[in-house]
Amino acid sequence: MGTARYQEIAAALRQAIHLGEYPIGARLPSESELAARWSASRGTVRQAVALLATEGLIGSRQGARRVVLRQELRHSFADLYSFAQWARGMGAESTSRFLRRQRRPATGEEAARLAVPEGAEILHAARLRTLDGEPVMVERTAYPPWLAQAIEELPEDCVSIMDSLAASDGVLPQYGDHLIDAVAAGSEDARLLGYRRGGPLVRHRNLTSTPTGRPIGWSDDRYRAGSVSFNVSNAQTTVVPLVRRGDRSRPGRGLPRV
Amino acid sequence: MGTARYQEIAAALRQAIHLGEYPIGARLPSESELAARWSASRGTVRQAVALLATEGLIGSRQGARRVVLRQELRHSFADLYSFAQWARGMGAESTSRFLRRQRRPATGEEAARLAVPEGAEILHAARLRTLDGEPVMVERTAYPPWLAQAIEELPEDCVSIMDSLAASDGVLPQYGDHLIDAVAAGSEDARLLGYRRGGPLVRHRNLTSTPTGRPIGWSDDRYRAGSVSFNVSNAQTTVVPLVRRGDRSRPGRGLPRV
DNA sequence: AAGTGGTCTAGACCACTCG
DNA sequence: GAGTGGTCTAGACCACTTC
Numbered sequence: 001m002g003t004a005r006y007q008e009i010a011a012a013l014r015q016a017i018h019l020g021e022y023p024i025g026a027r028l029p030s031e032s033e034l035a036a037r038w039s040a041s042r043g044t045v046r047q048a049v050a051l052l053a054t055e056g057l058i059g060s061r062q063g064a065r066r067v068v069l070r071q072e073l074r075h076s077f078a079d080l081y082s083f084a085q086w087a088r089g090m091g092a093e094s095t096s097r098f099l100r101r102q103r104r105p106a107t108g109e110e111a112a113r114l115a116v117p118e119g120a121e122i123l124h125a126a127r128l129r130t131l132d133g134e135p136v137m138v139e140r141t142a143y144p145p146w147l148a149q150a151i152e153e154l155p156e157d158c159v160s161i162m163d164s165l166a167a168s169d170g171v172l173p174q175y176g177d178h179l180i181d182a183v184a185a186g187s188e189d190a191r192l193l194g195y196r197r198g199g200p201l202v203r204h205r206n207l208t209s210t211p212t213g214r215p216i217g218w219s220d221d222r223y224r225a226g227s228v229s230f231n232v233s234n235a236q237t238t239v240v241p242l243v244r245r246g247d248r249s250r251p252g253r254g255l256p257r258v
Numbered sequence: 259m260g261t262a263r264y265q266e267i268a269a270a271l272r273q274a275i276h277l278g279e280y281p282i283g284a285r286l287p288s289e290s291e292l293a294a295r296w297s298a299s300r301g302t303v304r305q306a307v308a309l310l311a312t313e314g315l316i317g318s319r320q321g322a323r324r325v326v327l328r329q330e331l332r333h334s335f336a337d338l339y340s341f342a343q344w345a346r347g348m349g350a351e352s353t354s355r356f357l358r359r360q361r362r363p364a365t366g367e368e369a370a371r372l373a374v375p376e377g378a379e380i381l382h383a384a385r386l387r388t389l390d391g392e393p394v395m396v397e398r399t400a401y402p403p404w405l406a407q408a409i410e411e412l413p414e415d416c417v418s419i420m421d422s423l424a425a426s427d428g429v430l431p432q433y434g435d436h437l438i439d440a441v442a443a444g445s446e447d448a449r450l451l452g453y454r455r456g457g458p459l460v461r462h463r464n465l466t467s468t469p470t471g472r473p474i475g476w477s478d479d480r481y482r483a484g485s486v487s488f489n490v491s492n493a494q495t496t497v498v499p500l501v502r503r504g505d506r507s508r509p510g511r512g513l514p515r516v
Numbered sequence: 517a518a519g520t521g522g523t524c525t526a527g528a529c530c531a532c533t534c535g
Numbered sequence: 536g537a538g539t540g541g542t543c544t545a546g547a548c549c550a551c552t553t554c
Contacts, residue, residue, distance in 0.1 A: 004523065024373065025471050030539060041525045046540090054312065059433050059471060062540050063532030067471040069433055081494070115282065174494045175317050175327055181487035182440035182458040200440040200458035200483075213283050213317060213325040225458075229439035232490055234338065236432045262542065288520060299544045304521090320521050321551030520552075526545095533539075 006047035009038055013048065017057055018073050027065035028058060056233025074231065081173045081208060083129055083137065083221070084160035092131050098156045099126040099192075103148060110142040113207050113218040123148035128192050135193050136227045141219035147171070162208075165216070173216055179205040180230050183222065193224055200225040264305035267296055271306065275315055276331050285323035286316060314491020332489060339431045339466060341387055341395065341479070342418035350389050356414045357384040357450075361406060368400040371465050371476040381406035386450050393451050394485045399477035405429070420466075423474070431474055437463040438488050441480065451482055458483040 003011075016022055029037070034045045049066060052058045055074065060066045087094035102124050111118040123143040128135055143151050150169050151161065158164055165171040183203045190197040201222040208216045261269075274280055287295070292303045307324060310316045313332065318324045338344070345352035360382050369376040381401040386393055401409050408427050409419065416422055423429040441461045448455035459480040466474045 006523080032539080041527095043526090044524060047523080056433075056435060059467075059469070060540065061432075061469050061533080062530095063538085064470075064534080065539070069467065069471050070435070174319075175314075176492045177314060177328065178490045178492070179487050180438055180490070182460040182483045184458045184483065196456075198454075198457065200442045202440040209317075209327065211317070211319050212322075213327050225440045225442065229437050230488070230490075232436045232438070232488070234434045234436070236339070236434075264542080290520080299546095301545090302543060305542080318521065319552080320549095321519085322553075323520070518552105518554085520550100522550075523548085525547080528544075529542085531539100531541075534537090 005038075005040055006044045006051070009034065009040065009045060009048035010051040013052055014055075014057065014073065017052075017068055017071050020071060022068045022071075024068050024071055026068045028068065030065060053235065056235075059235055070233075081176060082160055082162045083139070084163065087131055093133070094159060095130045096157060096159050097128050098154075098158075099128055101125045101152055106142065110218060114142060114144045114215045116144055121145055121148075123151055125151060131227070137221055137223045138189055138192050139219055139221045141217045143217050144215055147216065171216060172210060173208045174211040175209040175213070177207040177209075178230075179203075182225075185222070189222055193222075195224055202228055202230075204228075204230070263296075263298055264302050264309070267292065267298065267303060267306035268309040271310060272313075272315065272331065275310075275326055275329050278329060280326045282326050282329055284326045286326070288323060311493065314493075317493055328491070332491075338434055338436060338462075338464065340418055340420045341397070342421065345389055351391070352417060353388045353391075354415060354417050355386050356412075356416075357386055359383045359410055364400065368476060372400060372402045372473045374402055379403055379406075381409055383409060389485070395479055395481045396447055396450050397477055397479045399475045401475050402473060405474065419475075429474060430468055431466045432469040433467040433471065435465040435467075436488075437461075440483075443480070447480055451480075453482055460486055460488075462486075462488070 013028070022028060028034075028049070031042050031045050031049070034040075034048075035042050038045065049058065049060070053060060053066075057068065057070055058066045059069050084094055084096070103121050104124055105119045106114065106116055106122045108118055110116075110122055111120060114122065116122065122145060125139075125141050125143065127139045127141075129137040129139060147165070147169075150165065150171075154161065154164055162173050166173075181203050183201050184198045185193065185195050185201050187197055189195065189201060190199070193201075195201075202225060204221040204223070205219065206221065207218050210216060271286070280286060286292075286307070289300050289303050289307070292298075292306075293300050296303065307316065307318070311318060311324075315326065315328055316324045317327050342352055342354070361379050362382055363377045364372065364374055364380045366376055368374075368380055369378060372380065374380065380403060383397075383399050383401065385397045385399075387395040387397060389395075405423070405427075408423060408429075412419065412422055420431050424431075439461050441459050442456045443451065443453050443459050445455055447453065447459060448457070451459075453459075460483060462479040462481070463477065464479065465476050468474060
């Protein structure tokens with residue numbers, strides 16, 4: 001399977017920005033120039049630059065050339081699926097150990113997140129995870145009934161549950177929904193992480209789903225403060241004008257039911 | 259500035275999903291069916307559904323119809339530009355008070371973020387912000403020299419600096435780059451927030467830029483734990499700009515690579 | 517085998533920026 | 536006024552899912 005044309009163009013632009021060929025604040029070539037240079041249509045070029053825009057590397061406004069906003073590359077968001085992959089990406093050694101695996105009725109929140117009836121028997125697992133020998137994260141995950149047995153059969157030191165599920169069960173994580181905040185370390189957190197009780201932890205709650213939208217797991221990951229940070233870029237698509245102007249309605253178009 | 263066709267379609271689909279017409283797990287109509295229903299081309303329909311995909315509402319795989327992943331609407335990340343706007347969106351009353359406004363040389367990090375020479379005179383401001391009368395956030399911001407005077411002239415209880423800059427100086431925030439983690443409350447944080455010293459705070463560091471990519475401010479916002487959480491969705495095929503980074507260099511040296 | 521989304525083309529008109 | 540991005544159309548072929 002070959003790489004799509006727009007992805008090639010995006011990769012080349014990304015690289016050029018990263019190497020400083022287009023420094024921060026510089027303007028990119030116009031769409032038509034890129035199209036000519038790559039022998040591609042304007043639509044394909046637009047797919048490429050849209051990719052860079054969602055990565056926060058470039059910004060655009062109607063009528064002006066695109067500008068470079070950042071020049072550093074960022075790891076793919078796919079790393080968020082897996083602590084183990086993230087560790088590998090940093091070149092660190094990671095380990096993992098199950099602390100508990102218990103079947104019990106789903107709480108209201110777990111049932112809602114996993115799309116199972118309230119009280120259905122889910123599998124609750126807790127793991128301690130280390131980076132280069134240091135304990136940095138406690139993970140507590142609720143798995144839906146259809147995955148319980150597969151999780152129970154994993155070895156105690158399984159490094160990547162997601163990789164194992166993908167390899168042996170064909171379960172692929174494709175979608176993620178993330179909630180990030182801070183909490184005080186509880187007594188178990190503190191004991192496991194060798195941390196001060198009541199001290200700050202980064203909490204990352206995450207619902208992972210398959211390509212068909214079926215929930216795989218709802219987890220609560222807690223990191224020692226300082227060991228991790230989350231990064232998000234955004235652009236305001238519609239710039240609020242200083243002087244509002246009247247809308248021009250578009251006559252003659254119905255509003256079909258969707 | 260009329261609404262684009264694809265945005266109308268996206269809004270209708272969003273609404274239908276929110277109202278449960280397409281529950282979680284349901285499959286959307288095909289692109290060709292939507293195109294026929296809306297008398298639009300397939301390309302326009304694809305723009306609409308791409309919008310919903312980046313919002314995390316729907317997912318897609320080649321060969322299969324799109325599926326609904328979530329049904330709750332979510333505030334846009336544009337709210338991240340402004341504490342005041344975020345408060346309004348929640349229906350809460352917010353106030354703000356300047357604690358300090360001082361000109362001083364930029365530190366290395368401030369200079370790098372604001373794209374000014376190291377040691378250039380920036381304006382450093384601290385504010386305490388409340389929600390429905392409760393102090394919930396301490397904000398410390400570095401503003402570039404070209405904005406220093408405008409900030410100094412603002413009243414002490416100015417609720418939204420971003421709104422003021424937009425109205426009186428034509429400075430519009432369009433791009434944001436956000437770093438989210440947790441820290442322990444320092445003595446000033448604790449005193450201002452009426453909080454336990456050393457207790458967990460959500461830290462939101464944020465670089466805001468104009469449409470031309472010019473930095474407006476680099477701020478460090480600290481919230482009481484429990485008062486705020488950050489929410490992001492992603493799909494593996496679509497690159498979304500959220501990245502988890504490790505901070506592997508413990509002792510204080512150098513700038514964080516971004 | 518039919519249906520569907522992913523990719524790509526080659527046009528078109530408009531709104532906006534910039535010199 | 537020329538250049539540029541935003542939006543839209545009407546085709547096309549392919550890879551993949553579904554039945």
